[in-house]
Amino acid sequence: MQIEPFKLERYFAKYEFKVKYLLSPSDCEPIKMAELLKMASFESLKLWENLKLSYTESQGHSLLRREVANLYKNISDDDLLIAAPEEAIFIAMNTLLKPDDHLIAISPAYQSLYQIAHAKGCSITNWELQLKPNSNNNLDPGTLNGTSSWSIDIDFLKQNINDKTRMIVINFPHNPTGHTLSRSEFDAIIDIARRYGIYIFSDEMYRFLEFSPSDKLPSVSDVYEKGISLSGMSKSFALPGLRIGWLATQDTNLIQKWLEFKDYTTICNSSPSEILAIMALQNKKELIRRNLEIISKNISIAEQFFQNNNDLFSWVRPKAGSVAFPKLLGDFQVEKFCKKILEDKEIMIVYGELFGFFGNHFRIGLGRENFGEIIDILDSYLKNNF
Ligand SMILES: Cc1ncc(COP(=O)(O)O)c(C=O)c1O
Structure with missing residues (x-):
């Protein structure tokens, strides 16, 4: 079977384990082995x-x-x-x-x-x-x-x-x-x-x-x-x-x-x-509750961030799941934007084209504990560079 490369997975493969920060992962903060064994029957x-x-x-x-x-x-x-x-x-x-x-x-x-x-x-x-x-x-x-x-x-x-x-x-x-x-x-x-x-x-x-x-x-x-x-x-x-x-x-x-x-x-x-x-x-109940708590905290952080930067981005608050798909406004192309941030700040962000979407959008992951830390770094970077 001849199959096209999986663009998103190839992009992750290239950077996920090399950069300092991931702003776009789709999973929730992975559970540690010790935590899981502790809750086991x-x-x-x-x-x-x-x-x-x-x-x-x-x-x-x-x-x-x-x-x-x-x-x-x-x-x-x-x-x-x-x-x-x-x-x-x-x-x-x-x-x-x-x-x-x-x-x-x-x-x-x-x-x-x-x-x-x-x-x-x-x-x-x-x-x-x-x-x-x-x-x-x-x-x-x-x-x-x-x-x-x-x-x-x-x-x-x-x-x-x-x-x-x-x-x-x-x-x-x-x-x-x-x-x-x-x-x-x-x-x-x-x-x-x-x-x-x-x-x-x-x-x-x-x-x-x-x-x-x-x-x-x-x-x-x-x-x-x-x-x-x-x-x-x-x-x-x-x-x-x-x-x-x-x-x-x-x-x-x-x-x-x-x-x-x-x-x-x-x-x-x-x-x-x-x-x-x-x-x-x-x-399951405890794990889902824990993940929803992390996401809920991160949505509040994201909301504040997008409000502060509403000249640069528009954002639709997600209804479910651990990701959202904001849009970069203006003429700056989103792929270039993500690659510039990757180069300057070692923050990996995935852009819409990796999902076959060409509307200047990028994905953010709301499930990780360090979301707020990365948003702070991005916020100061944007103030000085955009
Ligand atoms: C919508 C969707 N389906 C399937 C998968 C595949 O899951 P896994 O990477 O655990 O194989 C993913 C992973 O990102 C996904 O987002």
Whole structure:
């Protein structure tokens, strides 16, 4: 398979472990091993101590699948495949799609959500999130703080379905905007997919990080028989280093196909990671609360920063997840802006083009403890240089 380089991941690979500061990571402050072991139950500590570093069950440890199934209403232990999140996308796209299929995929997006399909010879219609002025004013979108919001056009979805459309790809809470759907939009997408018998691949890596209970949505896999949900430990549970994620679906035929494909990727998961994931999921409420607290503190810092610098940036307050996608105003090109800051201050910021988006936006990560420190450095730098 010929596949384009993954721009965002290549950019991270180049700088993430070399620069002093990261302003754009999408994960929450990673949990330390000692913290996780401290919260572990007696039984899971026993599993840890007695763990044999052997091959593991290809579908995923049965106790881990039990804990993951507890995150859903209509998904049982057997309706899950445990795999690294990025691997899970690769497995699902490879087993569900064939050349000539058509997809409608949310945009901007994490590149693998559309690139694997492209490499397989599918055609893709980008379903773009748009920056719209809020209804109580008619100001130019993106030029004033707080007056615009991200939105999605459901009619666009209806109008772009054709005979070959096999899959709709969505990702809410959304990376990179921090937007999420209303319940009526969510239901409308499911209705449309059901009417045409189309799969929905729903990337739910940031699920449970909704800031308001009213923004919580069901998992697509719980409510739609042709829904496939991707989730994992990397974002909402602050454990990206485990490399543990999963696919959930009510369509049991798919699980068999995924298992056959996984024999050509990793065969099975890392045994220590599976036990650590069990420990974390048994403490899910505490972990999610901790992550939401960090994000909430950082949103207040970001809000103040964007207010102080409203001649340079516009920003839409995110609704969910650990990222936001502000816009650099004026003529200065955002890629140049990010690279200048990288060079002058060793702060790595990822720009919109890395998500296939050309509107002078950049991503900020709101999940890390040192967000405020980096914002202070950036603020003084901007005062003297922009
Ligand atoms: C929307 C989305 N999906 C999937 C992934 C892949 O997760 P992982 O890097 O843990 O494999 C990411 C990671 O950034 C992501 O943001």
